[in-house]
Amino acid sequence: MSLHPSGVLARATYRVPVLLRSCHPEPAIAVTVFVTALAVAAGRGTAGSVAVAAAVLAGQLSVGWCNDAADAQRDTACGRRDKPVATGELPPRTVAVAAVTALALCLPLSLLSGVAAGAVHLGGMVTAGWTYNLRLKHTVLSPLPYAVGFGSLPAFVTLGLASPSWPAWWAVTAGALLGVGAHLVNVLPDIEDDLATGVRGLPQRLGRPACRWLAPCVMLAAVGVVVAGPSGAPALMDRVMAAAAGIVAVAGTAVSSGNRSRWPFRAAITVAGIAVTQLVLRGSGMA
Numbered sequence: 001m002s003l004h005p006s007g008v009l010a011r012a013t014y015r016v017p018v019l020l021r022s023c024h025p026e027p028a029i030a031v032t033v034f035v036t037a038l039a040v041a042a043g044r045g046t047a048g049s050v051a052v053a054a055a056v057l058a059g060q061l062s063v064g065w066c067n068d069a070a071d072a073q074r075d076t077a078c079g080r081r082d083k084p085v086a087t088g089e090l091p092p093r094t095v096a097v098a099a100v101t102a103l104a105l106c107l108p109l110s111l112l113s114g115v116a117a118g119a120v121h122l123g124g125m126v127t128a129g130w131t132y133n134l135r136l137k138h139t140v141l142s143p144l145p146y147a148v149g150f151g152s153l154p155a156f157v158t159l160g161l162a163s164p165s166w167p168a169w170w171a172v173t174a175g176a177l178l179g180v181g182a183h184l185v186n187v188l189p190d191i192e193d194d195l196a197t198g199v200r201g202l203p204q205r206l207g208r209p210a211c212r213w214l215a216p217c218v219m220l221a222a223v224g225v226v227v228a229g230p231s232g233a234p235a236l237m238d239r240v241m242a243a244a245a246g247i248v249a250v251a252g253t254a255v256s257s258g259n260r261s262r263w264p265f266r267a268a269i270t271v272a273g274i275a276v277t278q279l280v281l282r283g284s285g286m287a
Helices: 005-022 025-042 045-070 072-077 092-111 115-134 143-158 169-186 188-196 202-206 208-228 236-253 263-286
Strands: none
Touching: 005 045, 005 092, 025 045, 025 143, 025 263, 045 072, 045 092, 045 115, 045 143, 092 115, 115 143, 143 169, 143 263, 169 188, 169 208, 169 263, 188 202, 188 208, 188 263, 202 208, 208 236, 208 263, 236 263
């Protein structure tokens, strides 16, 4: 094997885009953008919002790479062509090292928002993601890490304010519901492969038909909490956005699509975006 600098550089240049494909880029980017938007709306300022974005992105990268490293044997056995580890483009060790490196970076980046906020992010979203990957995805408690992780994100934002405070109950509840809904639709394309390789989380036990109907109900419940939770009558815009979320949620999961279609998950991201937009419009009222 050549140790020439150009050879090392070529391998590194090749592995970077492959590693990015392995980090679950769609949810990683979506979660980072959504939480950063919340930080801006809540009044974290430019520096604070950048710190939030960096911490959340590092955390999401670590969780995504951890997932592919933990599932390397299962994904290979199932012939997953969308997973670089399963196709042999990346060694499992490389992805595991990337996961640990991102996790190490996430620690100081989270603490830039303060000890309380950093502890919530690390103990909530990041720990929940790793716990899901390494253990709870195989159990009936598989929705729990999603509920805890996404429910903790509003607290990461508000506890990092100049005057730290816990977020409103409806912000936490909506985040938890969005997380559970995302979990239900995320596993839809892989239920048969999961069952064949011993993964029996709650969605796998319920089956695809049940998840197709349960997922939009959970997602719409999140939107409903954002609309009805704050004091005062809902504005016209709230009603319009709730109706739009309903259409997308039903179209994404109830309408027939291929078993391996990613459309249900993308529809869930869209509904989450609508809910986050509602939270952003509430601004400092979230705290």
